[in-house]
Amino acid sequence: MRQKDNGGHVRQEDGNVNNSPPPTLPNLPSRRTPNFPSDPLQILRPDSSESRRAQLSEPSRGRKGASLAAVAMTKPQQQSPPSTTATTTTSPPPPPSTPPPASSSSSLAKLPLRLHSLASSSRSLLAALRRSPVTTLVAAFFLLALFMYGEDVRTLAELSIDDYLYPDADFYNVSALPPLLLPPPTCDLSRGRWVFDNTSLPAYREKECTFLTKQVSCLANGRPDDLWQYWRWQPNNCSLPTFDARRFMEKMRGKRMMFVGDSLNRNQWESLVCLVQPILSKGRKKIVKRGSFNIFYAKEYRATLEFYWAPFLVESNSDNPNFHHIDQRIISPERIESHAKNWKDVDYLIFNTYIWWMNNEDIKVRRPNSTSWSEHDEMPRIETYGRVFKTWSTWLEQNVDPASTSVFFMTISPLHNSPAQWGNPNGIKCVKETLPVLNYTKPLDLNHDMRMYDLVAKVAKNMKNVPVSLIDITRMSDYRKDAHTSLYSIRQGKLLTPEQKADPQKYADCIHWCLPGVPDVWNQILYTRILSKSSPPSPHPPLPPQ
Template identity: 45%
Template sequence: MASTWGVRTSFQVFTIILFAFVISVLYFTTKEDGSRSRSRSSPSSLLTENHNVVRDTMEEVERMSGCDYFSGKWVFDNQTYPLYKEKDCTFMSDQLACQKFGRKDLSYQYLRWQPYHCNLPRFNATALLEKLRNKRLVYVGDSLNRGQWISMICLLDSSLPPSLKSINTNGSLSVFKAIEYNATVEFYWAPMLIESNSDDPVNHRVPERIVRTQAIEKHARYWTDADFLVFDSYLWWKRPFMKVLWGTFESSDGIYKKVEMLKGYEMALRTWSDWLEIHVNHSKTHIFWMSMSPTHERGEDWGGVTGQNCYNETQTIKKNDYWGSGSDPNMMKLVETTIENLNKKGLNIQILNITQLSEYRKEAHPSVHRKQWEPLTNEQLSNPSGYADCIHWCLPGVPDTWNEILYTYIYSTSL
C-alpha cells in the first residue's frame, strides 16, 4: 500500500511539473508574439499617440483662449516643477547652470507662474515638436534671447533620443535639429537687431557701441523663411547716447553721429519693421516680440539697502505690480507703437509681455553661481555682489515660463 501510494504521488508530482512547464512555454511564447506584434505596430501606435497629444493640447489651448497669461503670481510647486533637471539637459550653458556652479538653495526651480483667471497649459514637448514638424522656430537677439533658446531646447531634449537630435553653430547662427520631425529651433546673435560693432557672437564687448541703424540685411537674410520668429532687443541699448554710422564699418568715409538712445532705438525699430513688412511672408510667418527682461541690480528698488543687488537673494518680490528701475517704459512704448503699425499692415505679430512676471523674480538670477569667463581678481572675490550676474536667469527657471507662454501662442496659430 505504501509503495502504491508513493508511485501515485510521484506520478502526480510529475504531472504538475509537466503542466507548469507547458503553461510557462505558452506564456512566454504568447508574450514574445505580443512583443513582436507591438514592435511591428509601434510606428502606427506612436502616430496615434502623437495625434492624441496634439488634439488634447489644441483643446486645452482653445479652452484658455482669451486668457491674460501675463497677470498672476508665482506659486511653489515641487510636484510638477522643474520641467527638466539642469544636469539632464544635454545642451545646458555654463552661464545659466547655477546648481552646477554651487548654488545650494534650489527653491527658484520650483516656482510656477499662475495666471489669476486661468491655468497656463502644461508644456508638452511632443505636441510642440508635432507643431514644428518641417518648420523653423528662430530666436533672434541678445544673450537673454539665447537663454530662452537654451531653455526651449532643454524642454525638448529629453523627448528626443541622442541619435535623433543635433546642434550646430556657425558664426552667429546656432541650430538645434529634431531630426525625426525635420524641425529646427535656432538662435541668431543680433543684440541690436540692426548691424553694429557688437555683432561678433564671441568678441562683442567694445568700449563704444556703434550701430548702422539703416542696415539689417546682413542678419535678416538668415531669418527670411522662418515659420516662427522670436525677437528681443533691449539691454544693449541701455546707455544715454548711441553712436550711429552712415556708411560701412569697412569704409573710411563713414559719417558718425551721437544720438540720444531712444531716438537710435526708434530708428532701429523702423528699419526692422520695414524689413519685416517687405520680406516676411504675411500668410506664413508668425512673429513674437519678447518684452524687456528686467534686471535686479538696485536693492533699494524693492526695499533693500543701497548697493545691494540680487546677490544672496532667495525670495521673490511680493509687492503686486512691482516695477524696478531696470525696465524702461519709454522703450516699451516704442515697441508697442511699432508693432501696432505692423499689425495694421497685415503681419502676424504678438508682444509677449514677460516683463511684469519676471520683475518679481530677484532671486532667480545666476548671481555668482555661473562660469566666469575671466579669472576673478582678489578685489572681486572680496566683494561677491560686485560681480554678481543680476541680468541673466538660472535654468531651470524664469525663461521656461516665457517658453510655456510662447508655446500656447504657437499652438493657437493656424500653421
C-alpha cells in the same frame, strides 16, 4: 578692451550612441529626391565617415542594415581569400572561404573587394587619360571640384543613407491626449502671481540637460540653494497650460524656429532645447554652433530650434558673438540685410533687443555711406531705437509671408541691480536673494526704459501685413530677483574666482537667468500662443536630417 561674450560658446553634443534598433518597417519607402535648402547651414555633416561605417556594421541595425548593404552589393563578388580563423569540419573540403550568412556585417566585409575592383578601374582610367589630353583636362577639373566640394558631396551621400537608417519619428497621436485647455484670448497671461510648486517643477533637471552652457548652470557652478526652480506662474484669470514637448514637436515637425537677438534670447533658446530634448532619441539630437548661429537639430522631426546672434537686430560693430567692444558699441540703424537674409523661410521668428541699449543715454551711430565704424555720431537712445524698428518692420513687411511665418517679440527682461527697489536697502544687487518678491500690491519700479517698451508695442500694433505678437514677460519677471545667475556664472569663459566673488557689486550677473527657471515660463507662454493659433501651411521643403 576686447572682451569675450559671457555666452560661453562651447560646442555641446549628445555623445551617446543609440544602440537600440530602429523601428522595423515591412518595406523600405520609395525614395524621393530631397529638396535641400539653399542655406548651407542646413546641410551639415552629421557624423564622421568612420562613425557612419561603424553604425552600418552594427548588428543592431538588423534587417534594415542588411537590406541597405544588399542594395549596395548587387554585382557578383569574387571570393575572399581564405580566412585565418576558419574552423575545419568533416564535410567535403570547402572553397577557399565560405560566405557567411547574409547580414549587414558580412555584406560590408566584402567592401575591400569592391575597393580593389575600384582601384583596378582607376588604373584603367589613368591609362586612358594618358592617351587623351582632353579627357585629362576634364578629369583634372573634376578632381579639383571634388577636392574643393568633397565635404558637401559626402554629406549629401550620408544624408541619403541617413534617411534609410533613421526614419522620422512616428506621428504622435495628439488627438489621443486629453484636450488642451487653452486660455481664452482675453486672458492677460502677463498678470498674475508666482506660486510655490515642488510637485510639478522643475520642468527638467539641470544635470539631465547636457546642452546647457556653463553660463546658466547655477547648481553646477556652486549655487547652494535651489528654491528658484520651484515657482510656477499663475495668471490671474486663467490657467497656463503645461508645456507638452510631444505636442510642441508635432507642431514643429518639418519646421524651423529661430530666436534672434541678444544673450537673453539665447537664454530662452537654451531653455526650450532643454524642454524638448527628453523626448528625442539619443544620437538623434545635437547642437551645431557656427558664427552667429546656434542650431539644435531634432532629427526625428526634421525640425530645428535656432538662435541667431544680432543684439541690435541691425548691423553693428558687435556682431561677432564671441568678441566685441562693450564700451564702444556702434550701430547702423538702416542696415539689416546681412542679418535678415538668414531669417528668410523660417516658420517661427522670435525677436528681442533691449539690454544692449542700456549702457548710455546716447548711442553711437555710424554715418550714412561711411567706410569705417570710426565715422560715427551720437544720438539719443530712444530716437535710434525708433530708427532701428522702422528698418526692422519694413523688412518684415517686404519679406515675410504671414501665411507661413509667425513673428513674436519678447518684451523687456529686467535687471535686478537695485535691491532698495524691492525693500532691501542693505542688499547688493541680486546677491543672496532666494525668494521672489511676494505679497506685492503694485508693479516694481526697476528703472526700465518704458519708452522703448511702448515704442515696440506701437510698431507691432501698426504692422499692416505681417502680425507681430508681443509676449509680455516684463512684469512677471520683475518679481524674480532670486532667479539670476548672480555669482554662479562665468566671466570670459571661466567661473568666478574667490576674489571676484568677494566683489559682487562688480561681478554679480543679475541679468541672465539660471536654468531651469524663469525662461521656462517664457517658453510656456510662447507655447500657448503658438498652439492657440491655427496651424499655418508650411510651404518650405522638409529639412534633411542633419
